[in-house]
Amino acid sequence: xxxxxxxxxxxxxxxxxxxxxxxxxxxxxxxxxxxxxxxxxxxxxxxxxxxxxxxxxxxxxxxxxxxxxxxxxxxxxxxxxxxxxxxxxxxxxxxxxxxxxxxxxxxxxxxxxxxxxxxxxxxxxxxxxxxxxxxxxxxxxxxxxxxxxxxxxxxxxxxxxxxxxxxxxxxxxxxxxxxxxxxxxxxxxxxxxxxxxxxxxxxxxxxxxxxxxxxxxxxxxxxxxxxxxxxxxxxxxxxxxxxxxxxxxxxxxxxxxxxxxxxxxxxxxxxxxxxxxxxxxxxxxxxx
Numbered sequence: 665x666x667x668x669x670x671x672x673x674x675x676x677x678x679x680x681x682x683x684x685x686x687x688x689x690x691x692x693x694x695x696x697x698x699x700x701x702x703x704x705x706x707x708x709x710x711x712x713x714x715x716x717x718x719x720x721x722x723x724x725x726x727x728x729x730x731x732x733x734x735x736x737x738x739x740x741x742x743x744x745x746x747x748x749x750x751x752x753x754x755x756x757x758x759x760x761x762x763x764x765x766x767x768x769x770x771x772x773x774x775x776x777x778x779x780x781x782x783x784x785x786x787x788x789x790x791x792x793x794x795x796x797x798x799x800x801x802x803x804x805x806x807x808x809x810x811x812x813x814x815x816x817x818x819x820x821x822x823x824x825x826x827x828x829x830x831x832x833x834x835x836x837x838x839x840x841x842x843x844x845x846x847x848x849x850x851x852x853x854x855x856x857x858x859x860x861x862x863x864x865x866x867x868x869x870x871x872x873x874x875x876x877x878x879x880x881x882x883x884x885x886x887x888x889x890x891x892x893x894x895x896x897x898x899x900x901x902x903x904x905x906x907x908x909x910x911x912x913x914x915x916x917x918x919x920x921x922x923x924x925x926x927x928x929x930x931x932x933x934x935x936x937x938x939x940x941x942x943x944x945x946x947x948x949x950x951x952x
Contacts, residue, residue, distance in 0.1 A: 665942040666748060670740050680736030681710055684723045687943070688950040696725045727950040728775035738762045742772050743945055751909040752928060777924040779948040780931035787830040788857035791877075792899040793864045795843045797822040798910055798922065823919045825906075825926065826851050829899040834934040837902075839922045845869040852877075863894050902933060 665673070674680045685691060693712045694701050700716035711722045724730045729739060741762050745753050753761075759769035799822030826848055827837030836855050840847050848869045853876065856862065861878040864870040866885060873879040880894040889895060906929045910917050917925050935941040 665744055667741055667744050670737070670744050674737055674740055677735050677737065678710075680740060681723060684727075684729075684736070684946070684950055687947050688723055688727075693723075695719070696721055723950065727952065728779055729949065734764065734768070734772075738764065739772065740946075742769075743776055743949075744942060746773065746776055746928070747932065747941055747945060750932070751905065752913050752925070754913045757913075774921070774924060776945075776949070777928045779945060779952065781927045782836075782931060782934065784834055784836050784855070784934070786857040787828055787834065787836065787855060788860045789833075790831045790893070791852075791856050791860050791862045792829045792831065792896040793827070793848070793852055793856075793862055793870070794896045794899045794903070795824060795826045795840070795848065795867070795869075796903045796907075798825055798839075798907065798917070799823060823922055825903075825922070827899055827902065828852060828855055829902060831898060835899065835902050835930055837906075837926050837930055839919065839926065843867070843869055845871065849873065863896055865896060902929070905929065905933075 674683065685693065692701055693703050693705075695703060695712075695714040695717060697719055698714065698717040700714055702715045703712040704715060705712055706720065709720075709722075711720050713720050724732065729736070732739070742758060745758060745761060753773075755766050755770035755773055758764075758773060759766045762769070764772070824840045824843050825837055826840045826843065827835060828851070829835040838851070840851070845868070849872065852862065852873065856877065858876050859878075861880065862873055863880045863882065864873070866881050866883050870879070870881075880891075882888055882891055882894050882896060889897065906926065909929065910925065914925070931945075935944065938944060
């Protein structure tokens with residue numbers, strides 16, 4: 665859903681509230697505190713009074729919209745802009761687009777990313793596994809800001825990120841403390857169905873995967889990028905998309921919030937062919 669469709673479908677605040685209530689409660693308001701459906705509408709306030717626990721509530725309680733003072737239409741526009749931006753959207757750009765402050769836009773984006781967190785089923789079939797590092801490059805820095813090993817694997821200001829991708833389906837990724845065998849294989853074992861065919865490069869930390877999976881290796885050190893069906897090009901394409909977003913749009917992402925950004929890119933990728941991705945995102949915003 666693009667921004668024109670958002671304006672047409674949700675022209676008023678009440679339209680947005682009605683839609684959220686339908687998505688969250690199927691038009692049967694339920695108290696978020698005691699789960700009772702015994703309630704009395706308070707239409708002037710767009711709230712309900714729970715006759716069981718004697719509290720009042722709105723559709724915003726327990727969602728990313730809780731305590732917001734912004735019109736829901738701006739929230740819906742922000743969600744649409746995030747979903748339609750292949751490489752993401754910066755807080756400054758969003759602030760200009762929907763006329764809010766930069767800090768407000770940043771907070772909105774972080775809450776939207778919270779709703780984009782996914783708990784995927786175990787991946788299976790042909791799996792590509794790889795690791796990368798997210799951070800700046802020394803060639804782009806002034807001399808006095810260059811860091812030790814800034815261009816190399818594991819530079820002091822880079823954060824390792826590990827990922828797996830099921831061909832033709834989903835990707836799962838997260839930041840990691842390191843790229844040791846224990847870390848990489850633990851992540852794979854938790855997210856990949858036993859017996860799947862895993863493809864990696866020759867990084868030594870992947871040694872031992874053959875005990876639980878079929879393990880094929882593409883030898884990058886020998887100039888090999890593809891060996892028949894053996895490659896990790898699909899996942900490397902996802903890494904390229906993630907890094908272009910971080911470097912080109914956000915410029916800098918702290919390790920503290922990196923997983924939020926990774927979740928955003930994974931969610932967009934995993935739902936790239938979902939024509940109802942906007943509805944799915946709204947559902948997730950009110951069902952955290």
